[in-house]
Amino acid sequence: IDLSVTWLGQTMPGCLYNASGVWCREEGELEALHASAAAAVITKSATLTPRDGNPEPRYCRTPLGSINSMGLPNRGFDYYLDYARRYRYGSGKPLFLSLSGLSLDDNCAMLRRLAEEGLPAVPEVNLSCPNVPGKPQLGYDFAATAEALEAFDAAYSGLYGVKLPPYFDPAHFAAMAEILNRHPRLAFVTCINSIGNGLVVDIDSEAVVIKPKDGLGGLGGDYVLPTALANVREFFRLLPGKDVVGCGGVKSGREAFMHILAGARAVQVGTCLYHEGPGAFSRIAGELAMLMRVKGYRSLDAFRGRLRTL
Ligand code: RRO
Secondary structure, X not given: OEOOEEEOOEEEOOOEEEOOOOOOOOHHHHHHHHHOOOOEEEOOOEOOOOEOOOOOOOEEEEOOEEEEOOOOOEOOHHHXXXXXXXXXXXXXXXXXXXXXXXXXXXXXXXXXXHHHHOOOOEEEEEOOOOOOOOOOOHHHOHHHHHHHHHHHHHHOOOOEEEEEOOOOOHHHHHHHHHHHOOOOOEEEEEEOOOEEEEEOEEOOOOEEOOOHHHHEEEEEEHHHHHHHHHHHHHHHHHOOXXXXXXXXXXXXXXXXXXXXHHOOOEEEEOHHHHHHOOOHHHHHHHHHXXXXXXXXXXXXXXXXXXXXXX
């Protein structure tokens, strides 16, 4: 069974890697991902300067997944750029740098720095952080997203991707796709970031479970799988010539299979990785390979996007 994926001009050894934010803030974590069965590595969303993030508790596991309001804690762009300079690209595992500037100027400054260095690392610009108080998710503002993509094109000369928030209406899928399709060097979209501003309530304490924003936070895990699949499917159909990276609710080979059937080129693992650690990648890859064997599929190309309708 062949789980390799060819995209962005290279072939990576599998289809699974981490969702940005999980197990990727520190060099030691990134190296553990690189040493694991993950097929690629993406760094924690970077801002121009380091941030401590929101007050704790800011992450909570729940029976159906997770809620977080981390608030973009990260070591700052220079730390991840330095890691990218030293990364072992020869392993065949691509390195993605997630960028989440607090302004359009900050995002463009980071993209220009990356372009100057000429590194093979690929940017995934985060248009969908739900957790910085006072900063709305850019991906929900279509005019601002259109303006941002024009500026990214001017700042960066290579292929890049964006991390999108979940959308919930066909009119929004169509409007965002029309904007994204104006940009040939936008090579991929990652669907989805957490479902923003959910609220988890604990009955015993009669309280919220995380401190920032009076308990509101981004949902991940089982809660988000159907929403993630819908976003992967719709953008797969609406963005011909671009790749869709599936992210949301993957905890076994079964959900990875669903994402690929919906059209995903590669699949990211967030909440499950947070709870299980990098050993999750070999387990999920093994389960996916077993499911493919049972179904008679020998490569991901044999079923990618071939979801049937009734
Ligand atoms: O750091 C966070 O709070 C965070 C970010 Br930047 C994001 O994009 N998605 C998320 O669930 N949390």
